[in-house]
Amino acid sequence: MSKTPAMAPVISVNKVRRSFRSAQKGEGLKGTFELLLKPKFTDHHALKETTFTIEPGSFVGLIGANGAGKTTLLKILAGLIPPSSGEAKVLGFTPFDRTMEFRHAISLVMGQKAQLWWDLPATDAFDLLKAIYEIPEDKYRERLETLSELLDVKRLLQTQIRRLSLGERMKMELIGALLHWPKVIFLDEPTIGLDVLAAEKLRDFLKTFNQKEKATIILTSHNMDDIERLCSRVMILKSGEMIFDGSPNRLVREGECRLRIRLKETFDIPTLSQITGIAEANITAVSENDDAEEDEDEKEESADSTAGGAEGPATIPTFYFETTKEAVLKILQALMGKGTVLDMGIEEQSLESVIQRIYADGVVSDKGEADVRV
Amino acid sequence: MSSASASPRGVRKFFHYEWRLAALKNGFQDATAYRIEFLLEVLGAALIPAAIQWVLWYALFKIGGQTTVGGLTYEQMLAYTFTSILFTQVRGGDHDFELMEMVRSGGLSNYLLRPASVVEFVYIRGLAPKLFLAGLSLLIGVLVSFFVDSISAGRMVAAVFLAVLGNIIHYQIGAVIATLSFYWEEAYAVLMVKNMVVQILSGELIPLNLFPASMEWIWKSTPFYLYVYGPTQYALGRWSHVEFMNAVGVAMIWILGLSILTHWSWRLSIKRYLSLGG
Numbered sequence: 001m002s003k004t005p006a007m008a009p010v011i012s013v014n015k016v017r018r019s020f021r022s023a024q025k026g027e028g029l030k031g032t033f034e035l036l037l038k039p040k041f042t043d044h045h046a047l048k049e050t051t052f053t054i055e056p057g058s059f060v061g062l063i064g065a066n067g068a069g070k071t072t073l074l075k076i077l078a079g080l081i082p083p084s085s086g087e088a089k090v091l092g093f094t095p096f097d098r099t100m101e102f103r104h105a106i107s108l109v110m111g112q113k114a115q116l117w118w119d120l121p122a123t124d125a126f127d128l129l130k131a132i133y134e135i136p137e138d139k140y141r142e143r144l145e146t147l148s149e150l151l152d153v154k155r156l157l158q159t160q161i162r163r164l165s166l167g168e169r170m171k172m173e174l175i176g177a178l179l180h181w182p183k184v185i186f187l188d189e190p191t192i193g194l195d196v197l198a199a200e201k202l203r204d205f206l207k208t209f210n211q212k213e214k215a216t217i218i219l220t221s222h223n224m225d226d227i228e229r230l231c232s233r234v235m236i237l238k239s240g241e242m243i244f245d246g247s248p249n250r251l252v253r254e255g256e257c258r259l260r261i262r263l264k265e266t267f268d269i270p271t272l273s274q275i276t277g278i279a280e281a282n283i284t285a286v287s288e289n290d291d292a293e294e295d296e297d298e299k300e301e302s303a304d305s306t307a308g309g310a311e312g313p314a315t316i317p318t319f320y321f322e323t324t325k326e327a328v329l330k331i332l333q334a335l336m337g338k339g340t341v342l343d344m345g346i347e348e349q350s351l352e353s354v355i356q357r358i359y360a361d362g363v364v365s366d367k368g369e370a371d372v373r374v
Numbered sequence: 375m376s377s378a379s380a381s382p383r384g385v386r387k388f389f390h391y392e393w394r395l396a397a398l399k400n401g402f403q404d405a406t407a408y409r410i411e412f413l414l415e416v417l418g419a420a421l422i423p424a425a426i427q428w429v430l431w432y433a434l435f436k437i438g439g440q441t442t443v444g445g446l447t448y449e450q451m452l453a454y455t456f457t458s459i460l461f462t463q464v465r466g467g468d469h470d471f472e473l474m475e476m477v478r479s480g481g482l483s484n485y486l487l488r489p490a491s492v493v494e495f496v497y498i499r500g501l502a503p504k505l506f507l508a509g510l511s512l513l514i515g516v517l518v519s520f521f522v523d524s525i526s527a528g529r530m531v532a533a534v535f536l537a538v539l540g541n542i543i544h545y546q547i548g549a550v551i552a553t554l555s556f557y558w559e560e561a562y563a564v565l566m567v568k569n570m571v572v573q574i575l576s577g578e579l580i581p582l583n584l585f586p587a588s589m590e591w592i593w594k595s596t597p598f599y600l601y602v603y604g605p606t607q608y609a610l611g612r613w614s615h616v617e618f619m620n621a622v623g624v625a626m627i628w629i630l631g632l633s634i635l636t637h638w639s640w641r642l643s644i645k646r647y648l649s650l651g652g
Contacts, residue, residue, distance in 0.1 A: 115484035
């Protein structure tokens with residue numbers, strides 16, 4: 001058995017870049033002919049010079065807006081595409097060599113790409129994976145039992161994949177990806193399209209798997225709950241550049257908070273910005289209807305109450321101000337001078353709002369911390 | 375160590391046949407998941423071309439008054455048509471199109487990371503229903519051999535074997551062409567043209583005897599005649615054993631050459647894979 005020195009990085013990425021070349025089509029018929037006869041190509045730099053290392057057993061969140069380069073990075077690390085320049089090593093292997101040993105040691109789950117057989121039950125697909133990865137029968141049975149119980153899909157193993165819900169299919173995909181007990185797991189948006197309960201179940205499972213099996217997991221997600229609840233380290237990519245790499249706690253600076261307030265009067269965000277001096281980008285309005293999941297009965301009740309011609313109660317929005325604890329009093333005073341406060345509270349700043357701002361500004365301080373400003 | 379490798383598990387590990395068997399099993403289950411669909415596909419593919427050819431030969435011989443065409447009588451022509459149907463069913467499917475689409479759409483990514491050759495995996499998965507049809511063709515052929523003097527059971531077995539070799543060649547050529555999609559993003563037209571050429575030069579539409587002697591070199595210089603024409607000729611006793619063994623030898627050479635070409639074309643092209651989507 002090979003021994004890895006304590007804390008030797010399981011993944012090391014050194015000055016990795018990746019660009020793609022693609023033909024551009026102009027508008028209309030003229031563009032079609034130009035593409036046919038004289039195509040124009042442009043180079044897109046999906047990943048600019050990126051360097052980092054990841055320790056064994058880490059749970060790392062890779063986040064960024066669409067097109068930030070996170071899936072490209074994941075594909076390089078999994079060995080699907082080579083970097084244009086620089087060097088990547090995973091478990092000591094050059095991923096793009098895709099040696100058999102490397103393939104046995106890693107797994108990639110892409111939320112948008114199904115790998116199970118649509119018309120067959122999951123067990124048939126798992127049997128094939130057992131043969132491909134040469135998993136001994138007893139271990140296979142034990143793992144399948146553990147994984148299907150943890151993910152609560154044991155009763156569905158004999159059901160045709162196409163008859164399963166999206167969440168159930170995703171869980172089966174995950175089982176298929178983990179049956180060979182990989183040392184490094186790449187998860188590309190595993191909770192995409194899942195309902196709250198299914199996503200929660202999947203997160204619990206991933207956390208348990210990471211802790212029990214000491215597998216290194218790298219996860220990309222647009223769902224900040226995934227990152228907040230699972231990852232001890234976050235890497236943020238913007239336009240192919242790593243703009244943050246550290247603990248999620250470091251993103252939220254000390255003393256920063258979120259002021260929640262409901263006012264009797266109706267104000268729009270620009271007005272509130274004028275009154276309080278808080279930038280518009282740091283004020284969000286959430287109306288109750290935005291979040292509420294009304295069931296049919298509630299809808300019917302609401303219809304009944306307005307049937308008599310009377311207008312339904314106007315929705316009072318809740319405003320959130322991203323600010324500092326010292327500034328709260330000043331903001332409240334300013335607002336009370338212009339209206340009546342119905343309800344208020346101070347909350348911890350959400351990771352989502354911090355990241356939203358980083359996507360927008362992309363400013364990172366010298367210490368590697370996001371420069372979150374009011 | 376040596377005892378371990380000589381054990382059944384050692385043998386299994388050495389030949390890695392377990393995943394191939396599992397892929398074959400799943401491929402068959404997948405193809406037959408919808409029984410009626412599967413049967414209609416097989417019957418449609420077999421009966422419609424046969425019916426068209428029957429009408430054509432009937433028009434030529436019975437209405438047109440021909441006694442022989444390309445040296446074949448009406449009865450010989452019909453014998454060719456109905457025997458060739460069996461081998462047409464065995465000839466390669468459209469798994470090369472599947473490979474091309476996987477490259478284009480990024481679906482290949484799911485398979486590239488598994489410790490098994492993706493080209494082989496796609497072939498074996500698609501081979502399962504073809505092997506079933508080969509078995510069925512063999513059964514029909516052997517049954518017919520009891521009633522038709524010109525067909526022998528032994529020749530039928532050998533002819534199906536040649537048709538299976540043709541199936542391998544067909545996929546290998548498709549797999550090489552599919553690598554064009556790494557460069558052009560699309561190889562549909564090339565694969566379509568290949569299939570059209572195969573339909574003519576494999577002998578599944580017309581017997582290759584109909585080609586004038588001066589043009590024989592065209593079909594003889596491709597391996598396509600090994601798919602349908604060769605097995606049919608041998609099954610009907612129109613090829614000698616020597617001619618058959620020659621054909622098997624030629625098929626083996628094609629398989630070997632194409633194996634090398636497939637290996638290298640994929641090894642080179644995969645560097646251009648973009649893994650789109652996701």
